[in-house]
Amino acid sequence: MRFAPLMLVLVIGATLAIAVAGMPAFGSSDAPAYTHVVPRYLENCVEETGVGNIVTAIVVYYRGYDTFGEITVIFTAGIAVIALLGRE
Amino acid sequence: MIPAEFEFLLRHYNYWTSVILVVIGLYTMIVKKNLIKKFMGLNIVDTATFLFYISMGDVEWGVAPIVVHGEHAAEHAVYINPLPSVLILTAIVVALSTTALALTLAIKIYEKYGTLNSERILELM
Amino acid sequence: MPELFEDVIVRTIARLMTPFIQLFALYVLMHGHATPGGGFQAGVIIAASFILVAIALGLEEAKDRVKQKVRLPMESFGPLNFVVVGVVCMICGGYYLQYTIVPLLPSLQAVGAVLISAVEVGIGVTVMAMVTTIFFSMAGGKHDTS
Numbered sequence: 001m002r003f004a005p006l007m008l009v010l011v012i013g014a015t016l017a018i019a020v021a022g023m024p025a026f027g028s029s030d031a032p033a034y035t036h037v038v039p040r041y042l043e044n045c046v047e048e049t050g051v052g053n054i055v056t057a058i059v060v061y062y063r064g065y066d067t068f069g070e071i072t073v074i075f076t077a078g079i080a081v082i083a084l085l086g087r088e
Numbered sequence: 089m090i091p092a093e094f095e096f097l098l099r100h101y102n103y104w105t106s107v108i109l110v111v112i113g114l115y116t117m118i119v120k121k122n123l124i125k126k127f128m129g130l131n132i133v134d135t136a137t138f139l140f141y142i143s144m145g146d147v148e149w150g151v152a153p154i155v156v157h158g159e160h161a162a163e164h165a166v167y168i169n170p171l172p173s174v175l176i177l178t179a180i181v182v183a184l185s186t187t188a189l190a191l192t193l194a195i196k197i198y199e200k201y202g203t204l205n206s207e208r209i210l211e212l213m
Numbered sequence: 214m215p216e217l218f219e220d221v222i223v224r225t226i227a228r229l230m231t232p233f234i235q236l237f238a239l240y241v242l243m244h245g246h247a248t249p250g251g252g253f254q255a256g257v258i259i260a261a262s263f264i265l266v267a268i269a270l271g272l273e274e275a276k277d278r279v280k281q282k283v284r285l286p287m288e289s290f291g292p293l294n295f296v297v298v299g300v301v302c303m304i305c306g307g308y309y310l311q312y313t314i315v316p317l318l319p320s321l322q323a324v325g326a327v328l329i330s331a332v333e334v335g336i337g338v339t340v341m342a343m344v345t346t347i348f349f350s351m352a353g354g355k356h357d358t359s
Contacts, residue, residue: 005118013111025099027148050322051246054153054170060329064310071291077185078343081192088353188347
């Protein structure tokens with residue numbers, strides 16, 4: 001009974017492991033994710049936004065519209081909880 | 089001296105950890121009948137995804153991506169990749185929202201059927 | 214809600230720690246542009262302090278500290294603040310959320326830092342109010358769970 005889910009999950013895990021073997025090594029500085037758009041953020045961030053924390057600058061400035069959607073997500077989740085359970 | 093195959097395993101150990109966590113979470117979601125345990129499996133899969141992204145952004149000897157001016161400024165500092173941190177900040181908020189909504193629905197299901205066993209709920213429906 | 218945890222050590226420590234947790238959250242919020250932190254983290258820390266009060270001192274005490282009529286406007290403050298800042302940027306001739314276009318202060322960097330902090334404060338307020346409300350709704354004890 002439990003055998004089929006275990007096999008399914010192990011097949012998924014093996015697929016993920018094969019896919020992950022092609023990733024760059026842990027901590028490598030020449031990974032593709034680090035060499036394309038990130039140097040631009042790291043160099044121009046302070047001049048363009050005036051904020052030293054680059055994560056905050058990307059969250060609120062470069063990806064501001066994304067953060068607007070994010071705050072709408074948590075707002076909508078709260079509204080849904082209130083609608084289902086009622087205010088305390 | 090470490091053999092080459094073993095060194096290959098060592099250099100990807102963060103990814104293997106994520107894969108193991110995904111497998112554990114998926115198995116929990118499929119096999120367990122209790123809805124709360126299913127949500128726990130969902131959260132384990134979420135956490136595996138966060139770990140995968142955050143460890144992908146790490147750089148050896150890198151520091152947190154905060155630019156400091158003045159005398160405390162680090163000369164030629166290597167910053168880690170800030171983009172995965174930003175994406176995972178979004179993902180954490182979405183995971184929080186989905187968990188809150190799922191637990192709310194579990195409360196309503198328990199009020200209606202008196203059980204959280206998914207097979208029992210299917211019988212009662 | 215289960216029975217209160219009637220232990221003098223737990224109650225005293227919870228009552229003592231709460232202001233410091235909230236002070237730390239304000240630090241995380243206001244230094245989000247120079248140290249690790251930001252609106253989401255600060256909001257969740259403040260909400261955690263209220264959840265600590267609710268667990269250690271009782272739900273009524275926590276509801277007394279952050280009342281519903283205070284939380285009600287705070288919940289919708291964040292998205293509204295975001296929209297207002299974005300539209301102000303558009304009125305000043307830039308794109309939506311292009312903070313540095315606003316002619317508020319002489320230097321471009323100062324304007325960016327001030328407006329980014331303003332948006333972060335809005336985010337923190339909304340996250341704090343929403344997480345607290347979700348917890349209070351779930352722990353409300355109004356549901357028939359028998």
